[in-house]
Amino acid sequence: MIEATGGLAELRRRVAGWRREGLRVGLVPTMGNLHAGHHALVRLARRHADRVIASVFVNPTQFGPGEDFARYPRTPEADAAGLGQAGCDLLWQPPVDTMYPLGTGAAVRMRVPGIAEVLEGAHRPGHFDGVCTVVARLFNQVQPDLAAFGRKDYQQLAVIRHLVADLAFPVELLAGDTVREADGLAMSSRNQYLAAGERAAAPQLYRSLQAMREASLAGAPRAAVEAAARERLEAAGFAVDYAVVRTPGLAEPADGAAGARVALVAARLGATRLIDNLEFTLPGG
Ligand code: PAF
Numbered sequence: 001m002i003e004a005t006g007g008l009a010e011l012r013r014r015v016a017g018w019r020r021e022g023l024r025v026g027l028v029p030t031m032g033n034l035h036a037g038h039h040a041l042v043r044l045a046r047r048h049a050d051r052v053i054a055s056v057f058v059n060p061t062q063f064g065p066g067e068d069f070a071r072y073p074r075t076p077e078a079d080a081a082g083l084g085q086a087g088c089d090l091l092w093q094p095p096v097d098t099m100y101p102l103g104t105g106a107a108v109r110m111r112v113p114g115i116a117e118v119l120e121g122a123h124r125p126g127h128f129d130g131v132c133t134v135v136a137r138l139f140n141q142v143q144p145d146l147a148a149f150g151r152k153d154y155q156q157l158a159v160i161r162h163l164v165a166d167l168a169f170p171v172e173l174l175a176g177d178t179v180r181e182a183d184g185l186a187m188s189s190r191n192q193y194l195a196a197g198e199r200a201a202a203p204q205l206y207r208s209l210q211a212m213r214e215a216s217l218a219g220a221p222r223a224a225v226e227a228a229a230r231e232r233l234e235a236a237g238f239a240v241d242y243a244v245v246r247t248p249g250l251a252e253p254a255d256g257a258a259g260a261r262v263a264l265v266a267a268r269l270g271a272t273r274l275i276d277n278l279e280f281t282l283p284g285g
Contacts, residue, residue, distance in 0.1 A: 001084035003091040008141055011092055015053075015143060023050035027144035027171075029135060032056040033073040033189040034082050037179040041148040042086035044176045048146055054083050055092040055138055061104055062130025073189055092142065099137055109133050112166075115250055116159045119264060120275070123241045128159050135160055139169050146172040152179075152186050154262060154277040158250065178276070180206065186276045198269040204236040205265055208243065209278035212263040216245055216282060221255045229265065238267035248279075258284035 004011040018025055026049030028041045038054075045052045056079055063069035080091055100107045110132035115121075121128050139147070149157050157175055164171055179187045184206035185199075194202055208229045215225045222245050229243035243265045247253050253261060264277040 001080065001088050001091060003080070003093065008094070008098055011053075011090075011141060012143075014090060018051050024145045025049055025142070026052045026174075027138065027142045027147040028052065028054045028088070029138050029147065029149070030054060030056055030079075031058045031072065031189070032079050033075050034079045035179075035187045035189065037150055037152065037176070037187040039082055039086040040179050041150060041176040042083060042088050044174055045146065045148040046087045048172075048174060049144075051089045052087060053090045053092055053142055053144065054088045055094070055142070057092075057094055057099060057134065057138075059099070059130060059134040060096065061100075061107065061109075061133050062127050064124055064126060067124070068190070068193075073192060094141070099134065107133060110136050110163065112159050112162050115155070115162055118155075118250055119242055119244070119246075120155050120266065121159075123266060128156070131156055132159065132163050135163065136167070136169075139171055144171055146174055148174040148176055150176045150178060151279075152188070152276065154264060154279075155250065158248075184210075186274075188274065190272055190274065193272040194269060198237075198272065201236045201238070201269060202274065204233060204238070205267060205274055205276050206278075208232050208265060209263045209276060212243070212245060213261075213278055213280045216261060216263070217280070222253065225263075229263075233265065233267050238269055241266040241268070241273070243267070258282050 015025055026045035028045050030038050042052055042054060058072050060069055083091055109129050111129045112132055116128035149160060161173060164173060183203040185202045212225050212229050226244055230240050233240050245261055245263050248260050260281050262277050262279045266275045
């Protein structure tokens with residue numbers, strides 16, 4: 001694997017060269033501190049593209065005041081080694097002044113209404129503005145044919161789908177399945193913040209999602225499903241931001257209606273905020 005150490009000009013030269021050869025280019029945007037979930041995204045992109053670029057950029061504009069931007073784990077050597085093994089061809093690690101040449105204060109921002117304003121958007125105001133702002137820049141810099149994002153960040157994927165559809169980015173989106181630890185905890189760079197006792201409690205997040213799915217399939221009303229999940233998580237020591245069942249578009253479904261559903265939770269163990277989700281289908285009568 002090579003790194004585009006020559007900056008944006010070198011990145012564009014390489015991508016243009018691949019294009020001239022008729023090769024399809026995939027992008028896996030990341031913030032680094034890569035784990036098996038990211039490596040699976042690289043392998044997914046590899047199956048659909050001839051060349052894969054991974055970006056590593058801890059994006060300041062998607063962190064709110066008091067969030068973990070400064071302490072977000074940065075592990076460049078391990079990231080480069082893992083990406084090479086996963087089949088990545090080129091690493092794009094732009095400095096902040098390449099990503100935001102006029103400074104973050106003067107940066108043109110993207111804002112997706114509606115779907116970006118609920119759940120994560122409500123609890124982390126401005127978060128998805130930052131995500132969309134950097135994803136649009138990455139698409140412009142790399143000009144990929146496809147890009148892979150994880151289903152673990154369910155709402156992020158939905159927001160990026162909206163961004164791509166509305167701005168007509170010629171980028172095919174691929175969704176990678178959530179990769180879990182043996183006890184069900186979804187892999188996340190933030191898991192390493194957990195103290196031993198918190199790590200022991202953390203799998204309750206996935207178990208609560210499974211319980212939400214089972215209760216929904218058994219016909220329990222949505223309000224009861226959500227209240228039981230919140231209670232279960234609080235009993236396990238979580239401070240719950242939300243535990244909800246939604247349609248794929250994140251609307252509140254009517255009780256008794258059939259169709260696709262997603263259970264989503266966001267909760268904190270100590271100072272660490274974790275999110276997870278589980279998709280399922282309620283069969284028709
Ligand atoms: O999912 C992430 O790691 C980030 O939100 C992304 C998509 C790389 C944008 O910074």
